[in-house]
Amino acid sequence: MANDNANPVAASAFDSHHPPALDVMEKCVHCGFCLATCPTYVLWGEEMDSPRGRIYLMKMASEGKAQITEQWVGHFDSCLGCVACMPACPSGVDYGWLIEETRAQIARLHHRSTLETLHRKLLFETFTKPHRLNLLRWPLFLYQKTGLQALFRASGLARILPKAVGSMDALMPSMTSVETIPAVTPALGAQRKRVGLLLGCVQRAFLSQVSAATARVLAAEGCEVVAPQEQACCGALFVHGGEEAQAQALARKLIDVLEHANVDVIITNAAGCGSSLKEYGRLLRDDPAYAPRAKAFAAKVKDVTEFLWEFSPRTERKPVRARVALHDSCHLQHAQGVRAQPRSLLKQIPGLELLEIPESPICCGSAGIYNLVQPDAADALGNRKARLIAPLKADVVVTGNPGCIFQLQSSLHRNAQRTPVLHTIQLIDASIRGKDLHSLLSNR
Ligand code: SF4
Ligand code: SF4
Numbered sequence: 357m358a359n360d361n362a363n364p365v366a367a368s369a370f371d372s373h374h375p376p377a378l379d380v381m382e383k384c385v386h387c388g389f390c391l392a393t394c395p396t397y398v399l400w401g402e403e404m405d406s407p408r409g410r411i412y413l414m415k416m417a418s419e420g421k422a423q424i425t426e427q428w429v430g431h432f433d434s435c436l437g438c439v440a441c442m443p444a445c446p447s448g449v450d451y452g453w454l455i456e457e458t459r460a461q462i463a464r465l466h467h468r469s470t471l472e473t474l475h476r477k478l479l480f481e482t483f484t485k486p487h488r489l490n491l492l493r494w495p496l497f498l499y500q501k502t503g504l505q506a507l508f509r510a511s512g513l514a515r516i517l518p519k520a521v522g523s524m525d526a527l528m529p530s531m532t533s534v535e536t537i538p539a540v541t542p543a544l545g546a547q548r549k550r551v552g553l554l555l556g557c558v559q560r561a562f563l564s565q566v567s568a569a570t571a572r573v574l575a576a577e578g579c580e581v582v583a584p585q586e587q588a589c590c591g592a593l594f595v596h597g598g599e600e601a602q603a604q605a606l607a608r609k610l611i612d613v614l615e616h617a618n619v620d621v622i623i624t625n626a627a628g629c630g631s632s633l634k635e636y637g638r639l640l641r642d643d644p645a646y647a648p649r650a651k652a653f654a655a656k657v658k659d660v661t662e663f664l665w666e667f668s669p670r671t672e673r674k675p676v677r678a679r680v681a682l683h684d685s686c687h688l689q690h691a692q693g694v695r696a697q698p699r700s701l702l703k704q705i706p707g708l709e710l711l712e713i714p715e716s717p718i719c720c721g722s723a724g725i726y727n728l729v730q731p732d733a734a735d736a737l738g739n740r741k742a743r744l745i746a747p748l749k750a751d752v753v754v755t756g757n758p759g760c761i762f763q764l765q766s767s768l769h770r771n772a773q774r775t776p777v778l779h780t781i782q783l784i785d786a787s788i789r790g791k792d793l794h795s796l797l798s799n800r
Contacts, residue, residue: 366420371464376457381415383447384408390441390451395719395737396434404431407441407451414458424466432458434730436723437596438686443693444717452691453638459598475520479725480597484589484606489561497531523731526766534561535568541581548578548667552619552656554633556626557589559758566758569785570625570660576671576788577664582617590624592632595639596724607636608646611653622653625660625781627757628724631691633657659688660781661756665697674790675707676783681750681775682710683741683764685757686719698756698780705787711748713741722763738767746773751793754780 368375390407391397397406404413413431416422432455439452468476482488499505505525508514514522537555551574555567571581591606610633614622624630632639637651658666680702688694702710721727721737741764745753753764753775764777776797786796 368420369417369422369424369465370461373460373464374457375461376414376418376454378415378418380450380454381411381418383449384411384445385447387446389446390444393440393444393717395436395438395440395721396733398718399733399736405434407445407449410435411449411451411454414454424462426466429462429466432462434733436686436719436721436726436733438719438723439690440686440717440719443690456595456598459596460600461598463598463600476597476725476729479728480593480599480602483725484557484591484593484602486555486557486560486589489557493531493534493561496528500528500531519731520728523728523734526770527727527762529562529762529765531562532565535564537564537567537571537583539583539585541571541575541583543578543580544575545578545670547580549620550580550582550618551663552614552617552622553581553583554590554622554624554626554629555583555587556624556629556758559626563758563761563779566625566779566782569779569782570623573664573781573785573788574623574660577667577669581623582619584613584617587613590629590633591639592626592629593724595632595635596628600639603632604639604643607639607650608643611636611646611649614653615649620656621658621663622656623658623660623663625756625779626759627659627685627688627692627694628759630657630659631687634692659692659694659697659756661688661698661701662692662694664784665700669704671788673705673784673787676705676787676791676793677707678751678783678793679709679711679749680783681713681745681748681753682780683713683720683745683753683755683760684716685755685760686723688756689717694756698754701784702754702780705783708783708787711750713748713753714744715740720760720763720767722757722759724759727759727763734763735767735770738763739771742767742771742773745775746771750775752783752797753777754783756780 386408394406403409410431422428435455437455441451559566574581588609589606590610591603594603634654634657636654640646640650702708719737720741721734727734761777768775
């Protein structure tokens with residue numbers, strides 16, 4: 357007979373498909389060491405917009421004491437997924453895992469407004485499709501070169517239109533020519549490795565010069581560089597947005613393509629993509645046909661700076677006389693633990709003065725599509741970063757993620773700063789080719 361006095365076990369607000377794990381949440385001892393590194397807590401000082409508060413909200417939902425309401429979802433939408441809280445946590449709470457599973461639950465169980473749903477769909481369906489991004493190049497080129505962009509900015513229209521429109525305009529990269537990355541770039545001199553190069557989506561359309569520089573550096577260091585032209589999106593944006601099924605489908609395709617390329621190492625120069633690629637084993641853990649292949653794939657993935665640092669350089673570095681401020685991308689420093697490597701590589705360049713930006717664990721506000729769906733918080737973080745960069749009087753800022761490049765360019769511009777922003781690999785490439793900063797910037 358049932359015990360009438362027993363507390364009924366409330367049903368979880370989550371569904372049964374990989375809900376955020378209670379045992380991971382219970383590792384949180386509420387010490388608060390993570391608070392100072394959390395960008396949203398730093399901005400607003402609100403407990404529920406801190407890692408500790410968000411874990412509490414997950415736990416409440418998991419125990420059926422909170423429902424997935426709009427307000428509850430808002431605290432997770434405002435999270436950048438930057439995982440700055442993880443290295444700060446003495447209890448080893450895997451917040452990255454928790455937030456991805458929570459977002460997948462939100463994607464399945466929460467009904468967003470029609471406008472919000474359409475906005476998110478538009479972003480996902482554009483930024484994960486290189487051919488669609490390529491189609492946008494000409495209209496955007498005309499928008500910039502005919503003076504329409506200047507007119508839009510001078511008109512003050514951005515203040516009347518939804519904030520997302522102004523953010524899209526502010527983040528728009530300058531439409532430079534596209535550099536073609538050959539399917540195979542032979543190693544210069546004796547071949548040491550055969551590597552696969554991820555071309556990315558946004559990067560392929562708008563920052564092809566970064567992949568071109570990556571291929572040149574790798575080839576100079578003795579790698580045959582294979583860049584399969586048929587490769588599609590890696591699915592990182594879908595993973596970070598909780599769209600699990602789309603992320604899995606793209607991961608399977610990329611595994612097929614790169615297995616066929618038969619490479620020793622898989623190189624990425626986009627930190628946000630790299631952190632997702634390294635997690636393919638977990639993403640496809642329920643798929644018996646792909647689980648072992650995904651694990652093997654993930655084990656081969658390296659950020660380009662991580663790879664070059666382990667791979668003793670054999671090519672001479674020529675001087676680049678410049679004051680260089682290094683911005684750590686969150687998905688490189690926190691998610692992949694790659695912090696020392698870009699610094700060491702930059703210090704190998706004669707004449708280069710490396711500058712540290714204060715508050716380096718704090719995100720610049722880029723975070724995938726965050727700056728397009730949470731523009732106010734992203735702008736506040738971008739402004740904060742710009743204010744910290746200004747006193748350094750750097751000639752250039754470098755970073756390891758295309759999203760950070762766009763976010764920093766737009767934040768510096770908004771704060772009337774002219775410091776250019778490049779990818780770290782572009783400076784290494786310039787050094788190997790004997791180019792100075794001026795010629796590198798004029799050829800962008
Ligand atoms: S992922 Fe970033 S924004 Fe989210 S709780 Fe952790 S530190 Fe804060
Ligand atoms: S540092 Fe870790 S244990 Fe401490 S409050 Fe943050 S998540 Fe919890």
